[in-house]
Amino acid sequence: MKKIKEINTRKTIEKPGITIKDLGGFHPNPDEAKWPIGSIFENEGKRLYDLVRKEKPLLIVEIGGYVGCSTSWMAKAIRDNKKGKIISIDNQAHGGKWSLIPKELKQFVTYVSEDCFTCKVPENIDMLFEDGMHTYGFTQKVIERFPAKIVVCHDYMHWDCQNTVAHDFDKVLGKPNEIFFEKPSDCGLAIKYVR
Numbered sequence: 229m230k231k232i233k234e235i236n237t238r239k240t241i242e243k244p245g246i247t248i249k250d251l252g253g254f255h256p257n258p259d260e261a262k263w264p265i266g267s268i269f270e271n272e273g274k275r276l277y278d279l280v281r282k283e284k285p286l287l288i289v290e291i292g293g294y295v296g297c298s299t300s301w302m303a304k305a306i307r308d309n310k311k312g313k314i315i316s317i318d319n320q321a322h323g324g325k326w327s328l329i330p331k332e333l334k335q336f337v338t339y340v341s342e343d344c345f346t347c348k349v350p351e352n353i354d355m356l357f358e359d360g361m362h363t364y365g366f367t368q369k370v371i372e373r374f375p376a377k378i379v380v381c382h383d384y385m386h387w388d389c390q391n392t393v394a395h396d397f398d399k400v401l402g403k404p405n406e407i408f409f410e411k412p413s414d415c416g417l418a419i420k421y422v423r
């Protein structure tokens with residue numbers, strides 16, 4: 229009887245966790261969308277995942293956690309890196325609350341339900357992911373308020389964000405080192421290695 233119990237325990241420990249194939253993203257075709265509109269696309273999530281796996285940031289600050297799509301991709305990378313954490317800030321202007329993050333990834337995230345312009349600014353930010361309110365000056369204020377070694381902004385290529393996200397990004401940081409912009413996304417990620 230004792231032997232059977234031990235075998236069962238071992239099986240539980242070896243059960244694989246969530247894989248990157250499970251995570252998904254927003255998709256204009258509702259049949260392919262795993263996350264609601266406002267979330268990043270799956271291919272953008274994969275690019276974020278690869279970036280975090282490569283750069284191994286110890287502290288990521290995210291502005292705009294929403295229901296948790298981008299948070300989940302970065303949390304998955306943090307878990308696979310076996311080090312690091314995310315501070316995700318969202319004032320829930322759009323009812324965010326990180327509600328759809330897979331249970332096993334929640335532990336890698338500290339949730340701050342505050343306005344990003346009045347909350348405490350964490351020290352030693354390795355990576356900033358900005359995906360908040362895409363209004364004029366918002367991205368500039370965020371980049372200046374949360375100094376980071378790597379800055380990633382969503383919607384840099386969106387047609388409606390050329391005078392806001394893209395304008396602010398270029399103004400503060402200069403042109404991105406990389407622009408990730410692949411269909412079906414119409415948003416794009418801008419990546420800058422600041423130092």
Ligand SMILES: C[S@@+](CC[C@H](N)C(=O)[O-])C[C@H]1O[C@@H](n2cnc3c(N)ncnc32)[C@H](O)[C@@H]1O
Pocket residue numbers: 266267268291292293294295296297298299317318319320321322323324342343344345359360361
């Ligand atoms: C486009 S959604 C973020 C999507 C998310 N990155 C994802 O992929 O799932 C923008 C989020 O920014 C948040 N937001 C807007 N203004 C903010 C502010 N001043 N401080 C903190 N969060 C803010 C909104 O509540 C919203 O949840």
